[in-house]
Amino acid sequence: MLLLALLGAMMMATQVALAALPNIHLVAVFVILAALLFGWKSLCSVYIFVLLEGLIYGFSMWFINYLYVWTVLAILAICFRKNRSRWFWTAVSGIFGLLFGALCAIPYFFIGGWAAAFSYWVAGIPFDLIHCVSNAVLTCILLMPLYRLCTKLLGRPMEND
Amino acid sequence: MKNKKTLIAVIVLVVLVAVAVVCWLAFGPKAVAGGKTVTVEVTHKDGTTKTFEIKTDEEFLRGALEQENLVAGNETEYGLYVLTVDGETADESQQEWWGYTKSGEQVNYGVDSCPIADGDHYEFTLNVGW
Numbered sequence: 525m526l527l528l529a530l531l532g533a534m535m536m537a538t539q540v541a542l543a544a545l546p547n548i549h550l551v552a553v554f555v556i557l558a559a560l561l562f563g564w565k566s567l568c569s570v571y572i573f574v575l576l577e578g579l580i581y582g583f584s585m586w587f588i589n590y591l592y593v594w595t596v597l598a599i600l601a602i603c604f605r606k607n608r609s610r611w612f613w614t615a616v617s618g619i620f621g622l623l624f625g626a627l628c629a630i631p632y633f634f635i636g637g638w639a640a641a642f643s644y645w646v647a648g649i650p651f652d653l654i655h656c657v658s659n660a661v662l663t664c665i666l667l668m669p670l671y672r673l674c675t676k677l678l679g680r681p682m683e684n685d
Numbered sequence: 686m687k688n689k690k691t692l693i694a695v696i697v698l699v700v701l702v703a704v705a706v707v708c709w710l711a712f713g714p715k716a717v718a719g720g721k722t723v724t725v726e727v728t729h730k731d732g733t734t735k736t737f738e739i740k741t742d743e744e745f746l747r748g749a750l751e752q753e754n755l756v757a758g759n760e761t762e763y764g765l766y767v768l769t770v771d772g773e774t775a776d777e778s779q780q781e782w783w784g785y786t787k788s789g790e791q792v793n794y795g796v797d798s799c800p801i802a803d804g805d806h807y808e809f810t811l812n813v814g815w
Contacts, residue, residue, distance in 0.1 A: 544762060545762060546762035546763060604690070607690060609688075609690075609691045611691050611694075611695065612690055612691040612694050615691065615694035615695045615697070615698045616694055618698050619694065619697055619698050619701060622698070622701050622702060622705060623701070636791070640791070642712075643712075643793055644793050645708075646708055646709065646712045646713055646793075647713075647714075647793035647794050647798075648793075649705050649706075649708060649709040649713065650709065651763075652705060653702070653705060653706075656698075656702065660698075
């Protein structure tokens with residue numbers, strides 16, 4: 525549980541540290557890492573992160589998005605957790621970054637219909653593209669080294685591709 | 686098998702990037718060059734309203750507002766975070782914030798990336814409560 529909490533705190537700390545850069549952060553890397561290491565238990569890390577975000581930035585509309593968007597990535601990562609291909613996770617992380625705005629537009633569909641959700645999504649496309657590229661690059665560089673480090677620290681055998 | 690999954694994931698990524706770029710080009714905001722007149726209605730915390738008619742060549746709302754010294758705020762990675770409108774500053778410790786609409790409809794862009802056109806009507810309101 526301590527490690528799950530630590531991973532949640534790492535998501536938060538790195539997100540705050542990189543807050544000056546639009547949509548560039550390590551949260552997706554840590555969510556995938558937690559899923560590879562802990563499977564379904566990784567959802568604890570995700571919700572610790574979400575709760576910490578709420579406590580720091582306040583519980584408003586965005587918080588509803590956070591309750592499910594990171595869970596989507598976590599569940600996707602859990603489903604493919606046996607996969608150790610760096611390029612697979614690079615692509616998954618990029619896809620998630622690109623779909624982030626579309627996932628966040630879902631509440632606007634219920635509030636204002638298709639037009640509201642679509643215009644919300646379109647307005648955020650440049651930021652989704654940045655999110656896509658930064659997620660893909662950071663995952664490509666950091667995921668597998670962090671995974672190897674964590675398995676070593678946890679005393680687990682490495683599961684190779 | 687795993688190589689096949691990787692290939693599928695990469696193809697999905699490329700297709701989604703293409704779809705996003707096409708949608709942005711087709712439906713994203715488009716600035717209009719040339720002279721235009723926009724109306725800005727400001728509702729202050731005490732409920733009073735003031736209306737400003739701005740004649741400008743600016744293409745985005747921020748430029749038109751700054752031309753009249755109507756707004757100020759903090760620069761963020763997403764553009765200007767408006768804290769002051771028409772001399773009244775939102776007190777964030779009291780959960781006050783400035784929001785704006787266009788002809789009563791929600792706007793999904795910050796003032797930096799909101800394109801303006803002749804005859805547009807914007808409403809700025811000081812809200813209380815997140």
